Amino acid sequence: MRAGLLQLNVSDDPEANLPVTLSMVAEAASEGATLVLTPEVTNCLSSSRSRQQEVLRYEDQDETLSALRDAAARHGIWLLIGSLALKTGDADGRFANRSFLIDPAGDIRARYDKIHMFDVQVSAEETYRESDGFRPGEEAVVGDTPFGKLGLTICYDIRFPHLYRRLARAGADILTVPAAFSPVTGAAHWEPLLRARAIESGAFVLAPAQCGSHATSRGRPRATYGHSMAVAPWGDVLVDAGDAPCVTCMDLNMTDVATARRRVPSLLHDRSIAGPP
Numbered sequence: 001m002r003a004g005l006l007q008l009n010v011s012d013d014p015e016a017n018l019p020v021t022l023s024m025v026a027e028a029a030s031e032g033a034t035l036v037l038t039p040e041v042t043n044c045l046s047s048s049r050s051r052q053q054e055v056l057r058y059e060d061q062d063e064t065l066s067a068l069r070d071a072a073a074r075h076g077i078w079l080l081i082g083s084l085a086l087k088t089g090d091a092d093g094r095f096a097n098r099s100f101l102i103d104p105a106g107d108i109r110a111r112y113d114k115i116h117m118f119d120v121q122v123s124a125e126e127t128y129r130e131s132d133g134f135r136p137g138e139e140a141v142v143g144d145t146p147f148g149k150l151g152l153t154i155c156y157d158i159r160f161p162h163l164y165r166r167l168a169r170a171g172a173d174i175l176t177v178p179a180a181f182s183p184v185t186g187a188a189h190w191e192p193l194l195r196a197r198a199i200e201s202g203a204f205v206l207a208p209a210q211c212g213s214h215a216t217s218r219g220r221p222r223a224t225y226g227h228s229m230a231v232a233p234w235g236d237v238l239v240d241a242g243d244a245p246c247v248t249c250m251d252l253n254m255t256d257v258a259t260a261r262r263r264v265p266s267l268l269h270d271r272s273i274a275g276p277p
Contacts, residue, residue, distance in 0.1 A: 001147040004028030004036040004249040005208040005228040007241045011215035012046035014055055018064050022071055024247050029075035031249045035147070037080040037208045038068075039228070040155050040180040041097070044085050045210060048219025049133050056095060058087045065100065073106030078145055082178020082208055083114065083154050085134075094135040099152050099178065101143040109144070112152035113137025116160055122184045130156070140166050148173030148254050151203070155179040158193045161200060168201035169267055173257045177207040179224075186225025191237065198231040202261035204252055205231040211243050233260035 006024045010017040021042060028036045043064040046052050059065065065084055072079040079102040086096045101110040115138065117131035140163060143150045151167030151174070158177050167175060175197060181190055198205040211226025228241035228248060233256050241248045261267060 001252045001254055002032045002034055002249055003206055003230065003252055004031065004033030004247055005206065005230065005239065005241060006036065006038045007209055007211050007226055007228045007244070007246050007248070008039050008042065009212040009214060009245045010042065010045050010210065012044055012048070012051050012055065012217055012219075013215075014043040014064055017043060018067055021064070022067060025068070025071050025079065026075065027247045028249060029077050031247070033077065033249050035078045035080065035145070037082060037176060037178065037206055039082045039208045039210045040178045041085050041210070042068075042082055045180060045214050045222055045224075046216060046219055047222055048216070051216075051218045052085060052095060052133065053093075056085050056087050059098070062086060069102055069106040069108070072102040072104060076104045078103060080150065080152075080176050080178070080206075082176070088135065090135055092135070095133055096137075097130075097134045097154060099154055099176070101145075101150060101152065103145075110141050110150070110152060112141040112154070113139075114154040114157065115140070115163065116156045118156040122182055126182065126184060128182075140170075142167060142170050142172050148257070151175045153177055155181065158197060161197065164197045164201050165267070168203055172201070172203055173254060174204045174206060174252075175201060177205060178209070179207060180210040181225040183223050183225045186227065190225060190227060191229065191240075194229050194231050195235045195237065198233055199235040200266070202233045202264070202267065203257055204233060205229070207231075209241075211245060233257050
């Protein structure tokens with residue numbers, strides 16, 4: 001199976017971002033990718049809640065989702081939209097950070113709302129409160145494809161290994177980790193976390209990422225780490241896309257999943273543990 005990772009540098013303008021994304025999807029398809037993956041917040045990266053209220057849409061009105069569904073059908077590919085920032089009907093007005101698995105007919109085959117919110121103080125100058133604007137999801141999701149099962153996650157989820165173990169035990173052969181990682185935490189933790197999740201689960205990890213300094217019309221400027229990665233079930237880094245926008249394709253031998261799990265069958269060795277309350 002051939003996969004294509006899109007590394008984007010989106011702004012807070014969904015209309016301006018969409019043509020770039022569509023062009024890169026077409027490029028990945030032209031290089032033979034049968035599964036194409038985009039990063040977290042493919043439609044809009046913004047730290048301004050007022051700007052998000054202006055430009056974000058509900059799922060059934062979102063132009064990025066509609067156009068990418070059409071693109072999947074046009075190119076005959078599976079498409080993992082890493083996530084879209086979307087309006088919801090929540091009483092508190094918070095948005096959803098939602099991933100979509102699209103099939104070659106353009107139909108939505110799975111949805112996943114990011115469970116773990118990035119509420120952290122990276123440094124004295126860099127603080128994030130994702131839960132102020134986004135409401136967390138509650139359900140782990142596995143999507144079926146002809147080449148294997150995909151376990152859907154998003155960005156900060158990578159720090160919660162129990163989620164990935166649950167997905168792997170549910171049969172996930174590929175774990176997706178679309179991201180918009182902070183440059184500080186990315187440099188320190190991105191690769192070791194991705195490799196750990198692959199090794200623990202014996203699954204491929206595919207992690208398309210946002211990169212660079214992001215143009216913004218309002219609010220605090222954002223920068224992201226980049227370095228989209230593909231990691232094999234044994235923990236080998238197959239791809240590191242660097243820090244600039246690009247399309248990166250790679251071939252995955254899906255039999256490597258069974259081989260890794262046979263060599264170290266840790267998914268079969270979980271034990272109940274008595275311990276501190």
